[in-house]
Amino acid sequence: MFFVTVCPVCGGENRVEFADSSVHDVTCGACGARSCVFVRKQKFEVLFDLGTRALMDGYAREAVASFAAALERFFEFYVRAFALERAADSAQEFGEALGVLEGTWRHVASQSERQLGMFALAYLLREGREPEFLTAKALGAEFRNRVIHRGYLPRRAEVEEYAALVFGLIDRLLSGMGPVGVMQAELVQEQAFARHLEALPAGVTAVFEEHPGMFRARRFAPVPPGKSAASKAGSAPLNDAAAFARALDERGAGLSVFKVRAHRGAGGEG
């Protein structure tokens, strides 16, 4: 996935490929200035936005893999946020808590079934309830496997249904998460950024960006009064197809910010 970033020196636009680390070394195509662009975004957000873009661009089958990966990475985010929230409650030092968490995650990192087990327990301990939505049907597992493992070519409508299911689940769980855990989980990315920032050579400008996205916008922007009834946590139906349609309507256009603009101001002076 590409996004457009503005050169801090000359204001020119550069097209950059999204990196797994969210850290991007950029050399401006116009003036040659070097910058390092840090994008504050969680992996599940990046993957879901990637899926949404693929869907909007007509790549229905490709979108499924991104939505499925987004859900898996969200479960990881939930587990991490929960563990760090607990550690904060018991006044455990952040670095120590993170070290234990990373060590524990290594035992489950290569098997998604193990991760699902971790998530189920985290949900039980946090909510005091059974994660009744972890059935194959509620997760759309059969559809996902048919597309990813058996080469099924889905229709766009089927993928929209799957996207709505994943969106509804993440959105509901995200709105039920405490701010402490979310902040702590995001702090992990900030720390990685800080380490990279320290090692930047002289003459490279650091740029921090927050991109609009299907989830981020909802977490940082207040819900418009007219729409609040539909997004009450807990009371919303589990797989609310309308919620995805609404989010797409509200924020889908925002995702096209990542696209290279058609008009590049090719004549120079303005």
Ligand SMILES: [Zn+2]
């Ligand atoms: Zn430049």
